[in-house]
Amino acid sequence: MLNRQGNLRWLPVFLILMLSGCMVLEKQPAPNADQAVSRRIAAGIEYLQMGKPVEARRHFSRAVELEPRSPEAHNAMALLYKFEGDTKREEEHYRLAIRYNRDFAAARNNYGTLLFQQRRFPEALREFSLAADTPSYESRAIAFENKGRALMVLDRPEEAIEALNMSLRLDSQATSPLLELAAIHFDRQEMRLADHYYRRYASMISRQSARGLWLGIRMSAKQQDGDRLGSYELALDQMYAGTAEHREWQAWVQRGRR
Numbered sequence: 001m002l003n004r005q006g007n008l009r010w011l012p013v014f015l016i017l018m019l020s021g022c023m024v025l026e027k028q029p030a031p032n033a034d035q036a037v038s039r040r041i042a043a044g045i046e047y048l049q050m051g052k053p054v055e056a057r058r059h060f061s062r063a064v065e066l067e068p069r070s071p072e073a074h075n076a077m078a079l080l081y082k083f084e085g086d087t088k089r090e091e092e093h094y095r096l097a098i099r100y101n102r103d104f105a106a107a108r109n110n111y112g113t114l115l116f117q118q119r120r121f122p123e124a125l126r127e128f129s130l131a132a133d134t135p136s137y138e139s140r141a142i143a144f145e146n147k148g149r150a151l152m153v154l155d156r157p158e159e160a161i162e163a164l165n166m167s168l169r170l171d172s173q174a175t176s177p178l179l180e181l182a183a184i185h186f187d188r189q190e191m192r193l194a195d196h197y198y199r200r201y202a203s204m205i206s207r208q209s210a211r212g213l214w215l216g217i218r219m220s221a222k223q224q225d226g227d228r229l230g231s232y233e234l235a236l237d238q239m240y241a242g243t244a245e246h247r248e249w250q251a252w253v254q255r256g257r258r
Contacts, residue, residue, distance in 0.1 A: 037063045044080070045076065070100070089120070095112035105131040105137035111127050112127030112150075128147040145164065145176055145177050148160045152180065157184050164215065178197045181193075181197040196213065210243045214236060221257055
């Protein structure tokens with residue numbers, strides 16, 4: 001079985017997804033209400049990306065005033081509250097966005113991320129699953145990856161493997177699902193598969209994460225590969241001192257690398 005607490009420590013920060021159409025700014029002589037809302041959202045997103053929440057709020061609020069039932073406007077407001085750390089209002093606006101468009105996959109994926117961070121895993125899984133099962137959603141690969149992580153935490157490894165492999169089929173250049181798959185197979189003592197996915201992951205990135213190095217350390221020890229073990233330990237010690245993975249490694253060394 002997967003170690004639930006361990007899996008939680010490994011989780012990277014999830015991506016916050018936008019509809020690409022909301023990022024387009026067009027010049028029109030007399031925009032209609034929908035165009036005005038889209039422009040307000042686009043402008044607000046740009047300000048939010050620049051770290052200017054006051055200016056972003058002005059545009060998002062105006063978008064909601066223009067169209068109180070706009071799913072995109074409420075999703076944007078939720079992202080603003082996420083930036084500000086107001087999870088209560090963030091959730092309120094995700095729920096409004098989904099109420100006004102039940103097929104709004106980006107809002108569902110974002111909402112699932114919030115639920116996951118709050119350890120509301122079954123609810124998060126539902127949102128990720130609905131997002132992943134929306135054929136028109138351009139970021140289905142990320143939704144499937146998130147679904148896989150939720151399934152890992154819920155101790156459903158077979159389903160997690162299926163979701164992560166689907167993520168890879170949709171985006172063959174993704175690296176995070178490879179690391180997740182390596183971790184699942186390592187926990188199941190399936191070293192051949194774990195090594196397969198880990199080597200693919202390591203070959204595709206220029207700098208490993210703390211989690212990736214810690215997994216590589218344990219795999220190398222299991223395989224009695226002293227060269228790789230030493231290299232990964234040095235990298236973890238030099239680049240990620242003070243992280244949870246670094247503390248786990250130190251405790252592991254003190255136990256005689258067992």
